[in-house]
Every structure is written in C-alpha cells, then in structure tokens.
Amino acid sequence: MIIAILFYVFAGTAVFSAAMVVFSKNPVNSVLFLILAFFNASGLFILLGAEFLAMLLIIVYVGAVAVLFMFVVMMLDIDYANLRQGVQKYLPIGMLVGGILMAEMILVGGTWSFSEGRNDVLASKTPILSDVDNTNAIGNILYTDYIFLFQLAGLILLVAMIGAIVLTHRTREGVKKQKIHDQVRRQRDDAFEAVDVKSGMGLK
Amino acid sequence: MADMIYNFFYWLFGIEIYHFVAVILSVLLVALPVLLAVAMIVWVDRKVWAAIQIRKGPNVVGPFGLMQSFADGLKVFLKETIVPAGANKFLFLMAPALSLIFGLVGWAVLPFAEGYVVSDLNVGILYLFAASSLAVYGVIIAGWASNSRYAFLGAMRSAAQMVSYEVSIGFIMLTVLMVAGSLNLSEIVLAQKSAGLFGFNGYFLTPLMPMFFIFFISALAETNRAPFDLPEAEEEIVAGFQIEYSSMSMALFYLGEYANIILMCGVMSVLFFGGWLPPFDWAPLYYVPPALWLFFKMFIFFFCFSWVKASVPRFRYDQLMRLGWKVFLPMSLIWVVLTSAYVVFIKHAAG
Numbered sequence: 001m002i003i004a005i006l007f008y009v010f011a012g013t014a015v016f017s018a019a020m021v022v023f024s025k026n027p028v029n030s031v032l033f034l035i036l037a038f039f040n041a042s043g044l045f046i047l048l049g050a051e052f053l054a055m056l057l058i059i060v061y062v063g064a065v066a067v068l069f070m071f072v073v074m075m076l077d078i079d080y081a082n083l084r085q086g087v088q089k090y091l092p093i094g095m096l097v098g099g100i101l102m103a104e105m106i107l108v109g110g111t112w113s114f115s116e117g118r119n120d121v122l123a124s125k126t127p128i129l130s131d132v133d134n135t136n137a138i139g140n141i142l143y144t145d146y147i148f149l150f151q152l153a154g155l156i157l158l159v160a161m162i163g164a165i166v167l168t169h170r171t172r173e174g175v176k177k178q179k180i181h182d183q184v185r186r187q188r189d190d191a192f193e194a195v196d197v198k199s200g201m202g203l204k
Numbered sequence: 205m206a207d208m209i210y211n212f213f214y215w216l217f218g219i220e221i222y223h224f225v226a227v228i229l230s231v232l233l234v235a236l237p238v239l240l241a242v243a244m245i246v247w248v249d250r251k252v253w254a255a256i257q258i259r260k261g262p263n264v265v266g267p268f269g270l271m272q273s274f275a276d277g278l279k280v281f282l283k284e285t286i287v288p289a290g291a292n293k294f295l296f297l298m299a300p301a302l303s304l305i306f307g308l309v310g311w312a313v314l315p316f317a318e319g320y321v322v323s324d325l326n327v328g329i330l331y332l333f334a335a336s337s338l339a340v341y342g343v344i345i346a347g348w349a350s351n352s353r354y355a356f357l358g359a360m361r362s363a364a365q366m367v368s369y370e371v372s373i374g375f376i377m378l379t380v381l382m383v384a385g386s387l388n389l390s391e392i393v394l395a396q397k398s399a400g401l402f403g404f405n406g407y408f409l410t411p412l413m414p415m416f417f418i419f420f421i422s423a424l425a426e427t428n429r430a431p432f433d434l435p436e437a438e439e440e441i442v443a444g445f446q447i448e449y450s451s452m453s454m455a456l457f458y459l460g461e462y463a464n465i466i467l468m469c470g471v472m473s474v475l476f477f478g479g480w481l482p483p484f485d486w487a488p489l490y491y492v493p494p495a496l497w498l499f500f501k502m503f504i505f506f507f508c509f510s511w512v513k514a515s516v517p518r519f520r521y522d523q524l525m526r527l528g529w530k531v532f533l534p535m536s537l538i539w540v541v542l543t544s545a546y547v548v549f550i551k552h553a554a555g
Contacts, residue, residue, distance in 0.1 A: 002217045028348060032295075035341075055330035059374075063337030064367060067344070071363050074348050074356070133326045135387055178522065 007047055014040035027073045035066050052135045230322050234311050242462040243273035245506060252510035283451040288351060291448065295349035300449065300456035303342025307463035310335035314470045315390045317480045317494035328389040329377055332471060336373070336426055339464055340366040342457070343428070343435060343445050350448040358444025361521065362428060362435035368528035369425040375536035376419045379412060379543040380475045383551075393479035403485040405478030411546075415539055416476040418532050420508070423468040425528070427461065430513035432524060465509060466502060473501035 017036040024030040038061045045054035142150050197203060213221040247262060247270060254261025262269035287293055313328040315321040325331050340363055347359020381387055384395040400409035408416055425432040436444035446457055473479055480498045482489035519527070 001215055005216075032345075051325070051327050052330070055327050055334055058334040059330065059337055063334060063340075063370065067340055067363055067367055070344055070348075071360065074344075074359075135327060178526075 010040045010043040031070050031073050035062055038062050050134055234322055235308055238311055238463055242459055246273045249510045253514045256514040280455045285451040285453055288448050290351040292349040295345050299342050299346035300453045303460035304456045306339045307460035310467045313389055327387045329381055329387050337370050347445040352448050354441045354447045355445050357441045358435040369422045372532040372536045373422045375540050376415045379415055379539050382543050382547050389474055396478040398485035405481040405485055407476050427465045431516040431518050469502040469505035472505050477501050
C-alpha cells in the first residue's frame with residue numbers, strides 16, 4: 001500500500017516540478033524545481049529497487065550538474081519586462097515547434113507495440129535481487145556486453161569537454177600567475193646582496 | 205482499538221507498528237546525541253585554539269566552561285530573526301534548515317559497531333557521498349536568497365570549492381571500495397581487519413596512506429573549514445553567506461557545519477582506520493566496547509581539524525583551485541589506476 005502511495009507522491013511531484021521548471025518566472029526557482037524533480041525521480045528508482053541508480057542520480061545530477069546550473073543562472077542579470085516582450089514575439093514559432101513535436105510523439109506512441117522477442121529478453125539475464133546487488137549486476141553487464149558503447153559514451157563526453165575548453169579558452173595578457181616551483185627554487189643569493197656602503201656615498 | 209491501529213498500520217505500510225517505532229527511536233538515538241556532541245565539540249574546538257594561542261578559552265559557564273555552548277545557544281535562541289527586506293523569504297529561511305538536514309542525514313549509514321547502524325544500506329558509501337555533496341545547497345541558497353553582494357560572493361566561492369574537492373573525494377572513496385570489495389560501510393570496516401602493517405586494523409599503514417592525507421585535506425575543503433574557509437572569510441567578505449543571518453537561523457548553519465565535520469571525522473575512521481575495530485589486531489583490545497574506539501578515532505581527527513585551523517593561514521582562491529584540480533585530482537586518479545591494477549593482477553590472481 002505504502003509503495004503505491006509513495007509512487008503517486010513521487011510521480012506526481014516529479015511531473016508537477018517538471019512543469020514548474022518551465023512555468024517559473026524566476027530562473028533560480030526553475031533550477032530549484034529541477035532539483036526537486038531529480039529527487040523525486042531518484043525516489044522512483046528506490047521504489048524499483050534500483051538503489052545504485054538512485055544514488056548516482058543524486059550525486060551526478062543534484063550534487064554536480066544542478067550546482068553548476070545554479071552557479072550560472074544566479075549570475076544572469078535578467079530583465080523580466082524584456083523577457084515578456086520576447087514571449088509575444090516568439091510564441092507562434094514556439095507553438096509550431098511544440099505542436100510538431102506533440103504530433104510526432106502521438107504518432108510514435110499510437111503505433112508502438114512490444115517487439116516479438118520481448119518475452120525472451122525479459123526471461124534472460126536478470127539476476128535474482130537477493131543473490132546479486134544491483135551495483136554488481138550493472139557492473140557485470142556494463143563492462144561485458146556493453147563495454148564498447150560504454151567507452152564510446154565516455155569518448156563523446158571527452159570530445160565535448162575538449163570542445164568546450166577550446167572554444168572558451170583564451171590567453172590573456174598581463175595576468176600574474178603564481179609559479180610555485182620558481183618560488184621554491186629561489187635561493188638567498190637571488191634576492192639578497194650585501195653591499196659595503198661607505199659613509200656619505202650612498203648607493204649608485 | 206489497539207488491534208485496529210495495528211492492522212490499519214500493517215495494511216498501510218506493510219510493516220509492523222513496533223518495527224516502525226523502533227526505527228524512529230533508532231533515528232532519535234543517533235540524531236540527538238549528534239546534536240549534543242556538536243555542542244560539546246564546539247567547546248573542544250575553542251579550548252584547542254585557546255591552548256595553541258596560550259589563552260584559557262571558555263572557562264566561566266559551568267565547570268571548565270563546559271556549558272558555554274548551551275549558554276550561547278540560549279542567547280542565540282532569544283534573539284530576533286531578521287529577514288532582509290529584499291530577500292526571498294521562503295528560501296532565506298529554508299537555507300539554514302537545509303544545511304542542518306544535510307549535516308544530519310549522512311549519520312544514518314555510519315556504523316558504530318557491527319550491526320549498530322540506523323540503515324545498513326548496500327550503497328552506504330554512495331549515500332554518504334551524496335549527502336556530503338548536497339551540503340553545498342544550504343550555502344548557495346543562503347547566499348542567493350540574502351540579496352546581498354557579500355553573501356553572494358561567499359556562495360559562489362563555496363559552490364566552486366565544494367564541487368572541485370568532491371571530485372577527488374569520489375576517487376579516494378573509489379580506491380577504498382575497490383580494495384574492500386564492497387559499497388557497504390560495515391563490510392568495508394570488516395575488510396580492514398589487520399589490513400595494515402604490524403596487524404594494524406585499517407588501510408592507513410598500506411599503500412593507500414597518501415589517499416588518507418588527500419582525503420583529510422579535501423574534507424577540510426568540503427566542510428568549509430580553515431584553511432579553506434573562503435566562503436566566510438571575515439577579512440574579505442565579512443561573514444560570507446551568513447552575513448544577513450541572525451538568531452536561530454545562524455545557529456542552524458553552525459549546527460549543520462559541525463555535524464558535517466564530525467561526520468567527516470567518522471567517515472575517515474571508517475574508510476581508513478578500521479571504524480569500530482581497535483587500532484591493532486590484538487585480542488585484549490577487543491574487550492573495549494567497539495563504539496568507544498570509533499569515538500576515540502573521531503576525536504583524534506577532530507583535534508587535527510582544530511589544530512589545522514589554529515595554525516595554517518587561509519588559502520588564496522587560485523591556490524585552492526590549483527590544489528584541487530592540478531594536485532589532488534591527478535594524484536587520486538593515478539591511485540585509482542594503480543589500485544585497480546593491484547586488485548585485478550595481484551589480489552584476485554592470488555585468490
């Protein structure tokens with residue numbers, strides 16, 4: 001019973017907060033609703049018995065990605081009046097794109113059916129929960145059957161990261177940078193000189 | 205009547221009501237002593253700084269000044285909570301509560317002795333990592349909701365700092381769990397039995413030793429302790445994200461921060477020093493109650509935390525980033541590679 005109640009609570013809150021991400025006027029509130037949606041999704045994973053995925057969702061999305069979103073969004077200086085005008089102007093195009101997407105999804109959903117080998121797939125490979133915890137189960141399948149896809153996903157992320165760095169990196173002039181090894185290597189003689197100054201002469 | 209309640213409860217939750225009450229009690233049994241420990245550990249902290257600076261420290265309220273934290277708590281409780289005019293009121297008041305909640309949730313998986321843990325999760329170490337990575341939200345939300353430049357600067361610093369050091373903390377946890385072969389904290393502790401040199405219980409006197417030092421320093425950064433207390437650096441940004449807070453809302457930040465610090469001390473003892481096991485695998489030492497060993501280790505680490513605060517000057521922001529990304533991250537990454545090589549080629553090959 002509690003499982004059913006929790007499912008509707010988590011699912012309902014997830015859908016509600018996903019809608020609020022779009023409808024909030026303040027972008028910071030949007031990010032906070034996004035975090036709420038992540039939390040509820042991870043609650044759904046726990047109800048499914050997938051505690052590993054639930055924890056990863058919190059660590060990766062809430063703990064890292066959403067923090068960076070928040071970081072960026074807080075820095076934005078948004079003029080709300082301007083934003084309103086934009087809505088009027090771009091509404092028809094947005095409606096058109098949204099309408100096409102909606103129609104496509106309805107078409108896909110309407111013609112969707114289970115594949116023929118579905119029962120074979122369901123019957124195979126899933127280990128018994130009490131024998132193998134799901135960290136082991138995911139590891140076993142990810143690093144054997146799907147190793148190439150997994151590595152490929154990693155490479156795509158690496159390329160994206162390098163791309164972002166190359167696009168935004170610029171060498172600035174006149175920046176003082178601390179060179180720790182230079183500081184450590186500095187000897188007494190580099191900085192200090194004993195001069196015998198005669199009285200009344202001063203330094204040249 | 206009692207039967208009806210019992211049956212309704214069983215129908216609703218699928219567990220017996222006694223079980224439910226027992227869980228609630230065990231949560232209270234951990235959470236309340238943690239809050240009490242926070243009050244006492246603040247006193248220890250101040251006494252240690254005082255001793256290092258050749259002062260007396262708190263010595264007026266109660267014997268040895270032991271009641272000082274309670275006096276401070278009472279004083280703070282009686283003050284007025286001020287919400288700045290331009291602040292987002294809901295988020296402004298939610299931030300300190302979040303900070304305390306995320307400081308307390310991690311305690312659920314910390315094992316005090318074999319079987320003495322609120323929730324013996326399969327993925328305990330991931331849960332701890334998640335809880336510690338969420339602590340940043342209290343700070344960020346506080347900084348933004350205060351609608352003040354100093355608070356905002358503090359929040360920005362905190363976000364960047366905690367995200368940077370989390371990465372190396374994650375890799376260090378990875379090395380430990382690869383050697384222990386489990387994500388469950390109790391099993392990690394049991395795997396450490398006489399794992400080190402001379403029958404030392406724990407991974408400290410093993411090749412994982414450098415990882416412990418990196419973890420200790422990253423824990424300082426993760427909990428915003430000196431020398432990484434840039435988010436609240438007094439000389440630069442007054443009190444950082446706490447600047448607009450007064451009364452209990454400020455006290456909650458302190459409670460959360462110290463609860464997190466003690467938790468980090470516990471995590472270090474569990475990951476590297478054999479948790480509740482005695483320091484050495486020697487039979488007479490096992491007669492001491494296991495929880496006492498854990499508390500003893502946590503206390504030693506906490507002493508190191510205060511010692512560092514009293515003796516190390518604050519890092520500059522670029523130095524902080526350099527240390528996190530250019531020193532700790534590559535080092536812990538190399539250690540992950542070496543450890544996995546050891547686990548695959550030596551440990552498993554030997555059986």
